[in-house]
């Protein structure tokens with residue numbers, strides 16, 4: 014996703030879209046800035062010079078007793094902290110063999126940042142190197158701060174595991190986000206996203222999932238009002254079951270909790286087409302979901318329930334029961 018995707022045709026921030034993408038306080042900061050001009054120039058990497066408060070910088074400002082690296086005692090410049098310190102060097106080399114055979118450790122700070130953030134050809138597994146690079150820089154700096162401020166030593170292996178997990182999660186989130194955004198040359202195209210229910214209604218979004226490794230299943234959901242304000246959320250382990258069963262568990266728990274809290278107008282949104290179909294038609298034993306479906310169907314007369322089925326965040330069906 015590009016910054017330009019968050020700017021409308023009038024050159025104004027699409028504030029709702031930004032609010033959907035990042036935490037409120039960050040969205041407020043972005044919206045507070047003027048959007049970049051559409052001069053069709055290529056994106057570029059910017060770096061805020063000596064803004065990282067290393068000991069070297071702080072010592073110059075008389076804010077630190079010395080300029081030494083808290084790990085090795087050498088001068089703690091930005092490059093030393095993020096790349097050249099023996100600790101950081103070990104992390105980089107553990108994450109990618111290619112860094113040792115390149116000019117990775119032999120260039121200026123600006124070259125180092127630019128060349129790695131703009132490197133679109135290198136990947137580790139399914140994750141772009143540019144993403145890993147950004148996450149490692151952040152992780153190394155946080156790790157350094159834990160040592161300085163909390164006296165907590167994080168070893169290289171733990172840091173690499175953290176980076177690996179964050180990289181995978183971020184990649185997955187980007188993929189889901191790109192699937193949820195309609196890219197088209199059509200000027201009438203629009204971004205399809207979570208839509209609020211009508212006034213006096215709440216919307217229940219549910220999901221269920223099963224871990225591929227051990228088949229442990231879980232479900233969860235969130236309930237929001239017609240303004241999009243959070244009301245409550247839930248998450249629950251549901252033992253071992255199929256994905257469809259986990260989806261039904263999510264729906265059943267959500268509807269029960271909504272009813273317990275006195276919400277009678279509930280708009281249920283799920284991405285499970287099979288679940289919606291079975292709730293509509295009902296199903297009998299020996300179907301593995303028969304009891305769950307029965308329980309859900311028995312709750313529905315107690316509620317005004319609207320079911321919205323989403324597929325890749327695209328609204329494809331709306332029905333009233």
Ligand SMILES: [Zn+2]
Pocket residue numbers: 082083084085086087093097098099100
């Ligand atoms: Zn050092």
